[in-house]
Amino acid sequence: MISASIECGNSVYTIRKAELHDVGTLVDLLADDPIGSTRETTNPDARTIYEKAFEKIDADDAHLLVVVTTADDNVIGTVQLTFIPGLSRMGATRMQIEAVRVHEDHRSQGIGSAMLRWACDEGARRGAFLAQLTSDQTRTEAHEFYERLGFVASHIGFKKSLS
Numbered sequence: 001m002i003s004a005s006i007e008c009g010n011s012v013y014t015i016r017k018a019e020l021h022d023v024g025t026l027v028d029l030l031a032d033d034p035i036g037s038t039r040e041t042t043n044p045d046a047r048t049i050y051e052k053a054f055e056k057i058d059a060d061d062a063h064l065l066v067v068v069t070t071a072d073d074n075v076i077g078t079v080q081l082t083f084i085p086g087l088s089r090m091g092a093t094r095m096q097i098e099a100v101r102v103h104e105d106h107r108s109q110g111i112g113s114a115m116l117r118w119a120c121d122e123g124a125r126r127g128a129f130l131a132q133l134t135s136d137q138t139r140t141e142a143h144e145f146y147e148r149l150g151f152v153a154s155h156i157g158f159k160k161s162l163s
Contacts, residue, residue: 002066002122006114011070013111015118018065018078023047023054025075026067029101035136064122068102068115077102077111079119083126092129095119100133100142116149 002017018026027050031040057063057080068077082096097119102112120131134157135142143153 002064004118006068006111006118008110008114011109013076013114014069014071014073015066015115016069018054018058018067020051020054020058022067022075023050026050026054026065026078029075029078029103030099032101032104035138065099068111075103076106077115079115081119081123083123083128089129093127095123095126095128095131097131097133112145113149116146 002015004015006013006015024047027040027047028042030036031042054065057065062083064081064083066079066081067075069075079100080098082098084094084096086092086094097116100112100116102115123131131151133146133151135146147153
């Protein structure tokens with residue numbers, strides 16, 4: 001069971017494994033920015049789609065979806081970690097970081113930094129050799145945030161839609 005505490009300022013938050021009942025709040029976090037609002041929907045009729053995706057993530061030990069909660073268990077942040085074994089780098093496992101979000105009312109308080117430090121510690125604990133992530137080119141503030149945490153923009157990423 002994943003459960004950790006992080007301190008930010010005078011507040012203590014809990015990092016725990018996401019649960020099915022968190023899905024609606026997670027979708028709200030994903031949709032709450034200019035890019036996310038174009039690819040996510042908070043329409044309750046679509047909740048089943050997100051719940052099925054959650055069940056796939058939750059059933060696979062290579063994936064870890066966590067939430068950051070306040071003392072009264074309100075979800076204010078999330079991150080998904082995926083562990084990718086490979087032959088490259090002498091059989092190294094990479095940790096892919098996805099869907100990093102902190103609720104806008106809780107930003108600039110150190111929660112995102114603490115969450116990613118925890119993620120990197122968890123990756124190392126699970127034997128990952130490196131942590132990697134992608135970020136949309138337009139998210140310049142996010143790029144600065146990741147660089148402050150020691151991430152280096154060392155590669156160019158490519159994507160292709162398969163739908």
